[in-house]
Structure formats: C-alpha cells, structure tokens
Amino acid sequence: MNGIRDRIPLGLGACVLGMILAAAIFASLLSPYPPDRIDPEAFGPEAPGFSHPFGTDGYGRDTFSRALHGARVSLLVGFSAVALYILIGTLVGLVSGFMGGITDHALMRIVDFVLCLPVLFLILILQTLFQPGLTNVVLVIGLTSWAPTARIVRAQVLSLKESLFVEAARALGGGSLRIMFRHLLPNTLGPVIVTATLGIGGAILTESLLSFLGLGVQPPHASWGSMLKDAREYLRDAPWLAFFPGALITATVLAFNLVGDGLRDLLDPKRSA
Numbered sequence: 001m002n003g004i005r006d007r008i009p010l011g012l013g014a015c016v017l018g019m020i021l022a023a024a025i026f027a028s029l030l031s032p033y034p035p036d037r038i039d040p041e042a043f044g045p046e047a048p049g050f051s052h053p054f055g056t057d058g059y060g061r062d063t064f065s066r067a068l069h070g071a072r073v074s075l076l077v078g079f080s081a082v083a084l085y086i087l088i089g090t091l092v093g094l095v096s097g098f099m100g101g102i103t104d105h106a107l108m109r110i111v112d113f114v115l116c117l118p119v120l121f122l123i124l125i126l127q128t129l130f131q132p133g134l135t136n137v138v139l140v141i142g143l144t145s146w147a148p149t150a151r152i153v154r155a156q157v158l159s160l161k162e163s164l165f166v167e168a169a170r171a172l173g174g175g176s177l178r179i180m181f182r183h184l185l186p187n188t189l190g191p192v193i194v195t196a197t198l199g200i201g202g203a204i205l206t207e208s209l210l211s212f213l214g215l216g217v218q219p220p221h222a223s224w225g226s227m228l229k230d231a232r233e234y235l236r237d238a239p240w241l242a243f244f245p246g247a248l249i250t251a252t253v254l255a256f257n258l259v260g261d262g263l264r265d266l267l268d269p270k271r272s273a
Helices: 002-025 063-099 101-116 119-129 134-144 147-160 164-171 176-212 224-234 240-267
Strands: none
Touching (some): 002 063, 063 176, 134 176, 224 240
C-alpha cells in the first residue's frame, strides 16, 4: 500500500510532463496561428475567447500559440543545459573518486571554487558581455551548475570502488578506464538521474528569469520568460497575459520535482517496499 501511495506523485508528475512534452513537440500542429503573427488592427490585448483560448497580447499575437512554442524553448534549454552539466559533473566526479590522491584533491578544490561562485550574478554578467541567445543560455547554465553532480558521483564512486565486483574486474586485468565506465559508472546512474530530473526544473526557472530580464531568448522567438516580460505593462488590464505563462512554468517545474522525488524513492535500495 505504501509503495502504491509513493508512486502517485511520480505518476502525476509524469502525466503532466507527458502532456507538456507532447504540446511542445506538436506545437506547430496545435497552434491555431503563427506564434509571431502580428495583427495590424490590434489596439491592445484581447481577452480569452473561442478564437483565442489564452487571449492575445498587445500586438495581437495569439498567446496560446506563443505558449506552445515557448514550451519548446524552455524545455530545450532545460534538457540541454542539464545534459551538459550532468556530463561534466559525472566525468569529474568519476575521475576524482576513482583516482584519489592528488587528482582527487585538485578536482575537489575546483569543485569547491565553482560552488562558491555567485552563479546568478555570473550568468547575468556573461549574458551582458556576450550576445544573449539560446546557445549562450544553455552554455552558461551548463558550465556553472555541474559541481553538485560531481560531488554526488564522487561519493558514490568512493563507496563502490572497493567493492568485490571492482576487485574482480581488476583481477581479470581490467584497466582503469574499463573499470570506471563499465563497472562504476552504471552503478552511479540512479542518483545522477534524480539530480538531472530535479535540475531541469531549475534550468527552466533560470532561463525564464533571464528572458524576463531581456538577457535570454531574444525576439521574435517566444519563451515563457519573455512572455512574462511582455505582460508587465498589462498586469492591471490584461492579467491573463502573465497568468498563463506563469502557470505553465509552475506546472512544469512542479512536475519535474514530483518525478524527481518519485524516482529518488523508487531507486533508493534502502527504502522498504
């Protein structure tokens, strides 16, 4: 009974994510209008109705269509940035934990340095110095967020490298690279998958913040953060312009967190059935 109850958040989060992913993948088919189509006769936002389910913005653009295409941008940034920092963090943690000694000490000092960086301010500075865009957002988030993953993987490797299956691999003549990537890496993937799932929500929030500040995805491309930015001047007269992208961000991040928590419970070997 407890196992079934514990899987309810995982199932709920997976269902919500499935709908959001399907909407993003098929955005071109589901969008009733082009996302950047400007109505030359528009004199302000139009309230939600039959022809425009989410209403229109100040330029007469269909908010529903822009929200669907904005899902593509936000999810692409989230998955790409997390894939980048999971790759870096996993490699650093794997090498650090397995090699030990001076290598471990040097890599962990680098990790400590990265953890001490004011990541948000660093992201803002880099986005100001370089041309804001989708690629830069992914690179900045990915290159500044890998340190916690490195520590998690290192801890896993330290607890596994003296195990009997590792000793058996050494006895059979297995080299360091083979032991690391064939035997140790697969046994660290559980915590890494959970970290990645939880990290995607954080990356989406970071991208939304950057786009809200004008340092993320640039016009005419739509993202949920840029939609919130455009909605600021209409908060009193057209609150739906901020409500829909804000609700989508909240639902997406919450769904990723539910899936991450569910996977953590599911993959925890110490948890009773």
